Amino acid sequence: MSAQRALPADTVDAKAAKAQAKKNRRAAAPGSTTGEEAARTGLPGLRDRAVALWRRRLHPVVDVISPIGWAVLGAAAACWAIGLTLHLTELNVIALALTVPLLIAGLFVLGRASYKVTLDLQTHRVVVGTRAVGRVEVANPTPRVILPSRIELAVGAATAQFMVPRLSAEAAHEELFAVPTRRRAVLVVGPVRSVRDDPLSLMRRQVTWAREQELFVHPRTVRLDEAASGFLRDLEGTPSSDLSSSDIAFHALRDYAPGDDRRHVHWRTTARTGKLMVRQFEETRRSHVVVALDNLAEHYASDDEFELAVSAAASIAAQTFREEKELTPFTVDERQGTSTFRQMMDDYTLVEPLKERISFHELGQKASDLAPNASAVMMVVGSHTTARELNSAANQLPIGVMAVAIRCVEGAEVTRSAIGGMDVVTIGSLDTLARALRAVGR
Template identity: 55%
Template sequence: MGGALRRYCGPVVGVVSPLGWIMAGTVLALWVLGAVFDWREALVAALLGSILFVLAVGFILGRSSYAVKLDLSRTRVAVGDRAVGSVAVSNTSSKPLLPASLELPVGAATAIFHLPRLKPDQLHEDLFTIPTHRRAVIVVGPVRSVRADPLSLLRRQVFWTEPTDLYVHPRTVPLVGSAAGFIKDLEGLPTKDLSSADVSFHALRDYVPGDDRRHIHWKTTARTGKLMVRQFEETRRSHLAVALSTNTSEYGSDAEFELGVSVAGSIGLQAIREQRNLSVLTQDGPVRSETGRNLLDDMTRVEGRNQRLTAVDLARTTADSVPNASVVFFVVGPQVTPSQLRSAAASVPPGIRCIAIRCVSGQEPGRATIGDLTVLTLSDLSDLALILRKAAA
């Protein structure tokens, strides 16, 4: 998460500040006006401005020899968790260094650390805490030292570390007990498609050329006097699909949308813990779900926006992208109507279990059905396991 990256100490950027450019333009204009119109007051003002610039140069000259280390105790936290870091600075020169300031960009904000006078090889460390009230990817750093004159006409910055990404993951809850068992029970649902090789035995039939002889049922063959083979039902493999609608027009508030992200993340993590195939999709495309870290990292970057694609469009995309799913979860907002939910469920191939979770603020957890679709209502993430148990009842 950083180190004594002295190779980044060389670049000098942004020497003239915006105020400095304004001042420079004003001084130049005063010199021209004073020379053209013999305006002494303008010449005196231009001279004073030029002197200020010369004095400002003295404040930014000089070189600092620092070893700077930016360290975040964790680069991945959940919303509401403490994100703590430190900036350690040591003097690597043979001479004492005067007091200075270090700046640490944290997202859109900037933290300022004041360095005391450092003796050779002396180490100074500052701790800081980053607020994690909202889901976000926060860029922390790079640490930079700043030299500037009192009027901030000139400003010299030197970068000492590389930036580090801090992932503030959505809140998730573990699904244990009957809630986890419910998700497990949804897997491997048999279909009406018959197969000559699968794990779900269905019936016996006459042998036909080309059948695998390993499936001959010898006891029945001996009793009937003719070759009989086992016939199987195809089963849907353990594959969970989670379709999270990111259309903000379907949610009543930011809190409802964040609840939807947390619900999708919690269900996805449970599937990964059980080593089940998982696909997570939004209107903007698939979300990585190979590991729990990949899933939460991508869920952190999910953004809601008002768009043309609705939850029904997302359901159709999910059906096309994951045709072999055994169960599909639709995570939507309260503005999605029952008719839209019915259309979403109708776009999924027969034999796939469909469950819709409506994220609604201020309502008691509930369960309803629309045709073959189970509709669960959720207002608090802590009730997710409860409503899944209700769906299993």
């Protein structure tokens, strides 16, 4: 085996390696400055240090002064400058009168409180009209006394305030609060901040102690137990003419054939006839309900009418989910999840009216694409949806599907009509939904 030869010392590669090693030794030598260090010590490094100084030191101090405080500070500085330069006693008096409130305001925001704040919501999901209750606990974990302060709790666009008294060492103060839930929404509760400010609002110092939490206000729904049998098929579904060796609906008995499941052997008949007999079943079609919510803003006369439509769609979807039937709920732009009941209601909470102008027949086409084997399609629409649009959407549905449109017209009486092969019922309130669907099933 031949010995491995070393590269000549005067080759191009060897010279490049020597040059790189020499450069590295110089960079590592004491007192030397690498390119990265030079960048940090040059203009970019100076800028980075200035930004870090502003964020860590100056901005927290400057942020304490309110816009009114900045105006007073600017006016005081101008009066001091002009008064002292021109020796105008009047301006000096005005400057002093403006400076004194700033100094007093500074005394109000001095000091630092060390709270331990807990924000606790009793539940993160409620129904419209049900109050959400929570509590805020402010504790003093230090061995010293903390002076009184004000606590602010943000709830959506509003802010709740309450006073925290003087807290001795290891003491705590608890405040209960209730969140009104008049409309369907996702409310952000929090953060919780302690606030110190002066009576003139020249300076304000706030510290965030607890982060925000989400509160889902689900749409109001009604149970449709009595009406469910009217518009949804029973659990076994609609029998077909196809025979099967394994299904739900029993059809007849037949002779045993190799490959048949032994579990379907009818032993009583086998003992009587002396030969193996198995049960013959009839294939069935399980109920598959599609709930299509029209969320085009132009089809609704008011926000209340749109909320009625969301509640109606959510009620039908909820009833179908409880009965463990196959369900496909969707809107023009989104599809609601059905993995859990909570997820489905959360998705209905997020439904918003669309401002875009979209052809309504796409709702029927989407139902046909998502559930081609559906047994019933429930379209929930507004008062401005025309009969022509409903007929156009119904024509996109598969042949043989049961199509029902629920028109939501605020304050209207329950009525029933037909457009082509689609039943149309009108409701004026959520409480009449069960009666309207019961009428469809007759």
